[in-house]
Amino acid sequence: MKNFKQLALNVINIEQQAIAELSQYIDDDFAKACELMFNCRGRVIVIGMGKSGHIGGKIAATLASTGTPSFFVHPGEASHGDLGMVTVDDVVLTISNSGETGEVLAIIPVLKRIGAKIIAMTGKPESTLAKLADTHVCVKVSQEACPLGLAPTSSTTATLVMGDALAVALLNARGFTADDFALSHPGGSLGKRLLLRLADIMHKDDRLPTVTEAAKIKDALVEMSLKGLGMTAIVDVNKSLVGLFTDGDLRRILDAEINIHQDSITSVMTRNPLVAKQDMLAAEALKIMEDKKINGLIIVDDNNHPIGAMNMHDLLKSGVL
Known part of the structure; x- marks a missing residue:
């Protein structure tokens, strides 16, 4: 043989x-x-x-x-x-x-x-x-x-x-450059990683989960359920971002003596959360989320007003992940 x-x-x-x-x-x-x-x-x-x-x-x-x-x-x-x-x-x-x-x-x-x-x-x-x-x-x-x-x-x-x-x-x-390369490779995962920005995939307008800092925890939970992103932004009277509440935060407070009907969302929210800008590459956002072990990001404008939100599921659907 x-x-x-x-x-x-x-x-x-x-x-x-x-x-x-x-x-x-x-x-x-x-x-x-x-x-x-x-x-x-x-x-x-x-x-x-x-x-x-x-x-x-x-x-x-x-x-x-x-x-x-x-x-x-x-x-x-x-x-x-x-x-x-x-x-x-x-x-x-x-x-x-x-x-x-x-x-x-x-x-x-x-x-x-x-x-x-x-x-x-x-x-x-x-x-x-x-x-x-x-x-x-x-x-x-x-x-x-x-x-x-x-x-x-x-x-x-x-x-x-x-x-x-x-x-x-x-x-x-x-x-x-990599940007030049992306222009000739718009299709497939490579093009998406090099071209796709958060503005292209973020949830905005009526799909953006937001409550005011006067809201109760139950109000935040309702908003999270309606928008389906596993989080909600909390804003002040000027519509500036003051905090973030996520599914992870909810799990952490389950053992605490919390009254979701009476306690304010500000008592359990994460203050000064990590945010992103809409012109950030989706691939860059993915790396940040993986490094920080978080599942989503709020996108803000130059005045710190929430204009969008996205999570790992959005990256998966877009083909970046």
Whole structure:
């Protein structure tokens, strides 16, 4: 029986070596490629055929999501109309391990006539594509992980890693931030953690649980039950926040000699509670609540007037938690 585990380890070792060898190709040509893309006034257009095309699609997606506008064009489609997408302001990243891919070479004269800058990413610096390009990024590997030396394996891995190196180098050069990243990732939990603010999820207006400091404990309990947040804000005559009463506070006073019908809510409320502002990120509020071991927050304006409330259930429903 074949030793599948050893065969797999051989592949990993070969591909690790291929990645390690890439460091020698982070040279002046790599820097020039970065400069061309950094100064590009249009888009970075990635072109590749076959497995190189699949890797090119991922590189284009990574560039686009990290601050370098980019998209992938199939070389076959490019020869039948899609070259109309390319302008003189664009930079074209062409990918071919051999540097002799016919479909890619066929469109180079047109790209040159358009005036777009060309970056070649190949495993052969002496190849036709490398020589025709404005700069060449080498991704040469000593061997493929495929024992036949035929299926693109180490070479595609090296190309993918070099694409990441280009994208991250450009990300840092542009001063790309987490907020910038969020704008291109509005969907899913990542986008929500980076974009969603308390103003987007807080309960406000008639849904905001509030009683005055003249209220009795029973009044606060009724308000908490009606609004369903497990807490209520307590405000003074100027509608400024003076305290907070929660389900947790209720449990703590059960053993005390308290008359919920006669005692004032101010006798059991938490004074000067932790509050938040409506422009706070929901993810930031989540961290505060976890650190302080609390289940909800009152949101106040600049005058300390309650304008909203939220709890862990709201974070769960929003997808942040």
